[in-house]
Amino acid sequence: MTPTLTSPPLPASSPAEKLTLAAVAAGLLALLLAWADADAARRNTWFWLAMGSVSAGTLAWSWLKYGQHPAGVQQDNLWLRASTGRGAVAWVTGLVLTGFYVVLYWFSDGDGKGNFGLLNNLVHPLDGFSQWLRAKPADQWFLYGTFYTVAVLVMGGRALWKYRHSRYQVIRTISVMFFQLGFSFLIPGLLQFFQKPEFYFNYFWPLHYQYLWPNDVHDLIKNGQALGVFMVFWGAVMSFVATPVLTYFYGKRWYCSWVCGCGGLAETAGDPYRQLSDKSRTAWRWEVRIIYPVLALIIIITALLWVNAAEHGDVLGDAGPVAAKWYGFAIGSVFSGVIGVGFYPIMGSRVWCRFGCPMAAYLGLLQKHFSRFRISTNGAQCISCGNCSNVCEMGIDVQQYAQRGAPIVRASCVGCGMCSTACPRGVLNLENGPREGRTQASPLIHADSLRILS
Amino acid sequence: MHLVIIGNGITGVTCALTVRRLQPEARITLVSGESAHHYSRTALMYVYMGHLRYQDIKPYGDWFWDENRLGLVHATATALNASEKLLTLDNGSTLSYDQLLLATGSESKLFGWPGQHLAGVQGLYGLPDLEAMARDTHGINRGVVVGGGLIGVELAEMLHTRGIEPVVLVRDARYWGSVLPPEEANLVDRQFQENHVAVRYGTELREILGDAQGRVRAVVTTAGEEIACQWVGLATGVTPNLTLAKTSDVETDKGILVDEFLRTSVPGVFAAGDCAQHRQPGAGEVPIEQLWYTGRMQGETVAHTICGQATAYRRGIWFNSAKFFNLEYQTYGQAPAEPTPGLSSFYWEHPAARAALRIYFQADAPHAVVGFNALGLRLRHAACERWIREYAPVGTVLAHLGAANFDPEFTRQHEKAIVADFNRQFPALAVALKQRKGLFARF
Numbered sequence: 001m002t003p004t005l006t007s008p009p010l011p012a013s014s015p016a017e018k019l020t021l022a023a024v025a026a027g028l029l030a031l032l033l034a035w036a037d038a039d040a041a042r043r044n045t046w047f048w049l050a051m052g053s054v055s056a057g058t059l060a061w062s063w064l065k066y067g068q069h070p071a072g073v074q075q076d077n078l079w080l081r082a083s084t085g086r087g088a089v090a091w092v093t094g095l096v097l098t099g100f101y102v103v104l105y106w107f108s109d110g111d112g113k114g115n116f117g118l119l120n121n122l123v124h125p126l127d128g129f130s131q132w133l134r135a136k137p138a139d140q141w142f143l144y145g146t147f148y149t150v151a152v153l154v155m156g157g158r159a160l161w162k163y164r165h166s167r168y169q170v171i172r173t174i175s176v177m178f179f180q181l182g183f184s185f186l187i188p189g190l191l192q193f194f195q196k197p198e199f200y201f202n203y204f205w206p207l208h209y210q211y212l213w214p215n216d217v218h219d220l221i222k223n224g225q226a227l228g229v230f231m232v233f234w235g236a237v238m239s240f241v242a243t244p245v246l247t248y249f250y251g252k253r254w255y256c257s258w259v260c261g262c263g264g265l266a267e268t269a270g271d272p273y274r275q276l277s278d279k280s281r282t283a284w285r286w287e288v289r290i291i292y293p294v295l296a297l298i299i300i301i302t303a304l305l306w307v308n309a310a311e312h313g314d315v316l317g318d319a320g321p322v323a324a325k326w327y328g329f330a331i332g333s334v335f336s337g338v339i340g341v342g343f344y345p346i347m348g349s350r351v352w353c354r355f356g357c358p359m360a361a362y363l364g365l366l367q368k369h370f371s372r373f374r375i376s377t378n379g380a381q382c383i384s385c386g387n388c389s390n391v392c393e394m395g396i397d398v399q400q401y402a403q404r405g406a407p408i409v410r411a412s413c414v415g416c417g418m419c420s421t422a423c424p425r426g427v428l429n430l431e432n433g434p435r436e437g438r439t440q441a442s443p444l445i446h447a448d449s450l451r452i453l454s
Numbered sequence: 455m456h457l458v459i460i461g462n463g464i465t466g467v468t469c470a471l472t473v474r475r476l477q478p479e480a481r482i483t484l485v486s487g488e489s490a491h492h493y494s495r496t497a498l499m500y501v502y503m504g505h506l507r508y509q510d511i512k513p514y515g516d517w518f519w520d521e522n523r524l525g526l527v528h529a530t531a532t533a534l535n536a537s538e539k540l541l542t543l544d545n546g547s548t549l550s551y552d553q554l555l556l557a558t559g560s561e562s563k564l565f566g567w568p569g570q571h572l573a574g575v576q577g578l579y580g581l582p583d584l585e586a587m588a589r590d591t592h593g594i595n596r597g598v599v600v601g602g603g604l605i606g607v608e609l610a611e612m613l614h615t616r617g618i619e620p621v622v623l624v625r626d627a628r629y630w631g632s633v634l635p636p637e638e639a640n641l642v643d644r645q646f647q648e649n650h651v652a653v654r655y656g657t658e659l660r661e662i663l664g665d666a667q668g669r670v671r672a673v674v675t676t677a678g679e680e681i682a683c684q685w686v687g688l689a690t691g692v693t694p695n696l697t698l699a700k701t702s703d704v705e706t707d708k709g710i711l712v713d714e715f716l717r718t719s720v721p722g723v724f725a726a727g728d729c730a731q732h733r734q735p736g737a738g739e740v741p742i743e744q745l746w747y748t749g750r751m752q753g754e755t756v757a758h759t760i761c762g763q764a765t766a767y768r769r770g771i772w773f774n775s776a777k778f779f780n781l782e783y784q785t786y787g788q789a790p791a792e793p794t795p796g797l798s799s800f801y802w803e804h805p806a807a808r809a810a811l812r813i814y815f816q817a818d819a820p821h822a823v824v825g826f827n828a829l830g831l832r833l834r835h836a837a838c839e840r841w842i843r844e845y846a847p848v849g850t851v852l853a854h855l856g857a858a859n860f861d862p863e864f865t866r867q868h869e870k871a872i873v874a875d876f877n878r879q880f881p882a883l884a885v886a887l888k889q890r891k892g893l894f895a896r897f
Contacts, residue, residue, distance in 0.1 A: 005501065005508060005588045006730060072780030076615040077504035082550065149595045152867060165780070167864040172881050258479035281515060376893075378860055379835025381775050383746050384513040385497035390506050420862050422581055424777040425605070426832035433893025445750075 009076050020061035027053030035121050038306030047125035055154045062158035072163035073422055084272045084346070098342030105333045108140040110338050116140045122209035126343075130240070133189040145185055148265060150182040151397070155268035166421045168430075175265035184261045198225045199231045202259050204238040206298045207359035209332075211235040212304060214309035244366055250432055251373025252363035253415020262353060265341065266393060267416060270349025274418065277348030277395035284395070287355055287412065294331060295361035301327055331356060350393040351443060356413055372432045373421065375408035377401060380445035382427045388419035405442035455480045457885050458541065458549060460531050460698060461557035462486035463495060464746055465727025467513075468753030469555055469760070470524050476761040478489055482523070482549075487544065487578050489532030491516060496746050498584045499608045503615045504655075507666060536720045553760050556699060556710055556718070556725040557753065560692035560744055561824070569662030574670040575686040578605055587612070587687075590811035594618055594684035598673045600659045601689030602629050607642070609687040621681055622646070622653045623673075627769065629653070634827075635791050637801055637810065638783075641829050644807055645779040662686055687863050694729040707731055709742045714766040716756040724760060726752035738788065739769060771839050772825075781808065786838040787825030789814055797824065800848070802875045803870060804830070811872060815848040821883060823851045831868070832860035849885040852876050859891035867891055 013021070027050045034046035066074055084091040108119035109284045116139060123143045126223040130138035156177040163169035181271040192198050197220050205212035212235060220228035246254045256263045266274075277283075305322035340352030353360050367373060375398070382405070388398035398419045401408040408419075408428075420428040457473055459466040462484045470482050484492075493673045497511035519526050527549065534554075541549040555671040562577025574590045576583055591597065593667040595618060599609045602624030626632070628639035629646075631679040634890050646653050658676040665671040683824045694709035705711045705719035708730030712718055716726045727749040728742070735741045743752070751769060760767035778781045789812070790797070798817045802811040807831035815823045822845035826838050837858035841851050851858075869887050 005585055008588060008592055008616060011615075070645075070780055073505070075505040079507050080504040166862065167866070168862045171864050186549040281517070376860075379773070379774065379839065380747060380830070381748075381835055383775075384511075385500060386494060386506055386510045386513070387497075387500060399513060412507055417862060425775040425783065426782050427859060429832070429862060431863075431893045442836060444839065449760040 003152040008080070010080060014064070017061060017064050018058045020064060023053050023057030024061065025057075027051070027055075027057060031122070034125065035119075037121060040124065044119050044125045044130075047122065051150065055150060059157050062161045066158070066161040066164075069358070073165075074162055075180060075422070075425075078275060079441065084275070086276065086346060093345040094343060097344065098338055099334075101342050104140060104144055105337060110139055116143075119143060124196060128140035130189075133186070134192040135195075136192060145188075148261070149180055149185040151269040152261075152264050153268075155271065156264075159268050159271050163421065166417075166419050169421055170442075172417065173267065174368050175258045176260075176267050179259050180210065180261050180264045181353065183259075184264075193230065196227055197231065199224075200261075201234065203259065204235055204243070204359065205302070206295065206358060206362060207260070207262075208235075209298050209302065209327070209358075213305050215305075243363065247363055247366040249373075251371050251413070251415050251430075252360070252367045253413075253417075253430070254371070255363060256360060257416040260359075262336070262340070262357070266349040266353060266399055269335050270344050270393070273344045273349045274393035275348070275390050277350060277354065277393050279389050279392070279395050279397045281397075287395070290355045291357070291361045291364075294356055295358040295428075297327065297331075297357045347381075347393070348393055350395075351412070353414065354394050360412070360414075367413070368409060368411040372435055372438070373409075373415065374431060374433070374438050375401075375413065376423075376429045376431050377405050377407055378427045378429065379442050380405055381425050382445075383425055385424065387422045387424060388428055391418040391422045393418070398428065405445035407439055407441070409439050457482045457551070458551035458553070459484045459555045459557055460486075460541075461555075461559055461727070462489065462492045462526070463557060463559050463730075463749065464492075465559075465749040465753040466555065466557035467492045468750045469640055469757040471522075472754045472757030473761055474522055474524065476757065476763070480761075483525040483527055483549065484519075485527045485529060485531050485541070485543070485549065485825045487528070488582070490526065490528045491519070493581070495580065498578065498581075502584060502588060502612045508510065520790070521806045525846040527663040531698050532701070533703070534698055534723075536704065536723055537701045539722065545833065550720065554722065554723045555756060555760065556729060557727045557749075558695040558729045560728040561695045562688060563691045563693040564688065565660055565690065566660055569664055569670070570688070572662055572670045572686075573668055574684060575662055575688065577688045577692070578609055579692055587685075590605045590657070591616060591618060591685050596621065596681075596683045597685040597687060597725060598623065598659075598681055598683045598854050599687045599689055600673075601687075601691070602626055602631070602653075602655075603689060603691065604630075604776050605689035605855065606687075607646075607776075609689055610646070611649075611779055613685075613687075614649055614651060618685075618792060620651050621683070622651060623657045623659055623675060624653055625658050627656050629655075629712045631791060633789075633791055635799075635801075635812065637803065638812065638827055638829055641781060641803070641807055645781050649779050676842055678695065689878065692728065694731065694742060696729065699725070699729070714761045715764055716752060716767055717759070724756050736769065743769070745774065771842050773835060773839070781830055782832065783826045784827075784831075784833050785826060786833065786835070787814070787823075787842040789825040789827050798880075800876050802868075802872045804871075809868065811868075813851065815851075820845075820847040821849065823848050832856055832862075835862040848876075848880075849883055851884045854889040855887065856890035856892070861891070 029051035030046045035045045037043040042101050079085040103118045108117035110116050119140050123138050123140055126143055156173050159173045179202050185202055188198045188200055210216040217232050220231050229407050257267055301323045308320035311406035335356045336352045343351050382402040384403045386399050392398050394414055415430055417430050420430055457480055459470055473480055473482055491512050494511045494513055500506040501508055529543040529545040531541045532544050539551050562579050576586050578826055597613045597618050597620055599606050599620055599622045606622055610622050613620040628636055629642045629802055659673055660676050661674040662670055663672040670686050672680050674680050696706050699706050699710045703720055704723055709727050710718055710725035711733055712725050712730045713733055716724050718725050728744045732741045752767055755765050755767045771787055773786045783805040796817050797814055799812055799814045801812045810825040811831055815821045823841050852873050873887040
């Protein structure tokens with residue numbers, strides 16, 4: 001039986017806050033106008049007005065909302081607001097995001113004559129910028145990259161104000177903003193400007209699986225010459241050498257919550273939704289059931305493709321390429337994009353990272369079995385309040401460990417550090433230390449040793 | 455054995471879990487009228503503030519109880535017949551037991567103020583209080599909080615997040631004067647100021663005034679001030695809940711009287727947690743402990759005795775924690791609020807007044823450290839506990855202060871400044887900092 005806690009009316013936003021929110025709304029309206037307007041000059045105006053208004057409105061709102069209050073944990077009314085508590089606003093946001101991904105993936109392919117389907121009117125306002133950065137006109141992926149980067153930067157600004165009391169969060173937020181802007185946007189653009197292969201130095205196999213597939217490897221080497229060879233080398237070294245070494249020293253966080261673009265979006269634009277991840281044991285079981293098979297699948301497909309490349313389809317036929325195509329559709333597009341981001345407002349910001357990402361699965365295995373990283377619990381100081389579990393975007397029931405005095409060593413932990421930031425009693429701390437005794441509980445409290453952690 | 459536990463708070467639940475571990479075959483029943491499942495009392499404020507939902511403050515999933523064969527009865531025990539080992543429940547049924555643990559917790563303490571039963575006047579202890587507060591603070595603009603302790607600041611913060619102006623009445627000349635030395639209390643006061651919460655120190659409640667509908671409309675303080683308000687939170691402490699115990703022969707005083715094995719005067723009946731009063735508390739300990747941590751420890755201890763492994767309750771080295779708005783507080787060992795003969799204390803405060811550390815140590819050589827207060831800093835429980843237990847000299851503790859640093863990575867480290875300050879204040883004991891923070895540094 002749940003107690004009857006009458007939902008209170010939320011405190012009224014100040015007029016200044018309302019003004020900034022109105023600017024965001026006006027910006028979204030302008031974007032709609034740009035999308036619907038056939039007149040090129042006008043839609044350009046609407047488009048840039050929209051970008052400016054949404055960005056400035058969001059930053060100004062964040063400054064008012066978080067910057068104007070004493071620095072500290074600011075979660076008031078998180079579950080009571082419709083936008084962050086799975087209310088009507090959240091469902092509408094989810095539908096819009098999901099719809100955008102569907103349109104982007106399947107209804108906005110270029111026809112070779114500069115038409116980009118349903119997103120055409122939003123692509124062309126970026127032509128000038130794209131020419132300047134990449135020396136070629138914009139396409140739907142450039143539009144997506146621009147939106148994505150703006151989202152990370154603007155919502156990163158919000159995160160910086162919100163978490164300014166924690167240097168760990170501030171530095172980490174700057175890191176994801178830096179990698180998104182530099183490594184996932186400017187550098188790939190500049191590479192194209194110099195007619196080099198578009199390459200993302202912060203994505204590796206098995207997340208960006210094509211980088212170690214025969215086609216991409218051949219293309220990179222053929223078109224990129226020395227730089228292409230370096231890119232293939234870089235990808236292989238990052239996947240097979242740097243990843244185990246860095247994960248050994250720092251846990252998977254060095255990638256998932258500091259460098260990765262998916263993680264970058266989750267930590268910034270997804271931050272208002274982190275509490276929505278399902279903490280139940282059932283969800284954990286599904287996580288294990290899905291994420292490791294995805295990793296196995298991508299390994300098998302990669303192997304098939306290389307076999308295929310070696311024997312030219314003589315033995316296995318088209319098994320490799322067909323599997324690759326379906327993987328790209330089901331995992332690459334539907335899972336990571338439509339579900340991964342579209343469901344932010346309903347299932348939290350890390351649905352893809354938690355249930356689907358093969359890179360996260362790989363890093364997680366390393367983190368669990370070959371790493372010095374753990375989240376330490378401070379003796380017996382836990383009061384079982386549940387704030388740590390609430391803010392865990394990966395759906396880890398952190399509290400189950402903390403209240404037993406046990407360190408948290410979990411494959412899925414991305415090391416965002418929010419449990420430590422939100423803990424009102426200073427109980428949790430992300431630490432790299434000796435591997436001996438890494439999972440040993442504090443003697444200051446006695447673990448109940450019942451089947452809590454299944 | 456059928457163990458019945460009255461109360462599903464931290465004490466009762468810890469006892470149940472421990473008995474399940476020690477005696478896998480035991481039949482265990484938890485009885486509570488307050489809630490169907492165990493929830494964390496300390497987290498009530500977060501539900502009010504919208505940080506969490508009620509289901510988020512349940513430390514275990516609902517499946518947990520069945521899987522571990524812990525029977526839950528959602529009813530209030532109204533009478534205890536200890537000679538027949540029989541409980542009467544308010545749902546009309548009875549429950550017999552072999553062993554009984556009374557873990558009935560507390561109720562808010564009232565001091566007979568005129569008007570204390572008006573609508574809109576309450577304490578904050580359990581779920582019914584939270585429901586009342588959620589209901590009665592709708593659309594109001596000012597609430598008065600009476601009490602300068604941990605619940606007082608919580609209530610002020612709760613009201614503050616709803617845009618309701620809190621006014622806090624504190625009896626002592628400073629916040630939590632019985633526990634915090636003036637410097638620490640001053641830092642807490644800075645939090646009140648920063649959050650624009652008015653605090654009246656040296657002021658008590660004289661009377662609560664009602665309107666024609668029987669609702670609170672104002673309070674009158676001992677300074678004679680009348681403060682208009684629509685809600686009053688009484689945070690002047692809690693007292694053991696003896697309602698059930700009083701229906702039986704179990705001996706009570708302020709609490710249910712127990713010996714060091716947490717046995718009451720009646721064989722087969724135990725009491726632990728908030729409701730228990732120790733006949734002979736340990737040196738420097740109080741007879742009634744009303745804390746999450748002590749409730750947990752008592753629950754675990756009594757479980758051993760219930761299972762035939764008689765274990766005396768030893769609290770061990772004291773620790774506690776709290777958070778005052780944005781200021782975290784941890785304390786370890788002996789940390790008196792007033793100067794104590796034979797004890798010296800070293801106090802360091804960051805210039806920005808958001809962090810402070812006090813170390814208590816014996817005035818005589820070898821100046822063994824006895825306690826810590828930390829504000830805005832996180833200390834490692836294990837390190838502090840070990841130093842206190844091993845009578846580590848203050849010089850050793852300061853030289854290795856980094857070992858106790860539990861702040862998150864990249865947090866500014868203050869050890870250098872702290873040691874420099876110590877050397878200024880205690881030149882005769884001057885030390886050099888040898889150990890910085892980090893897990894590796896401990897080895």
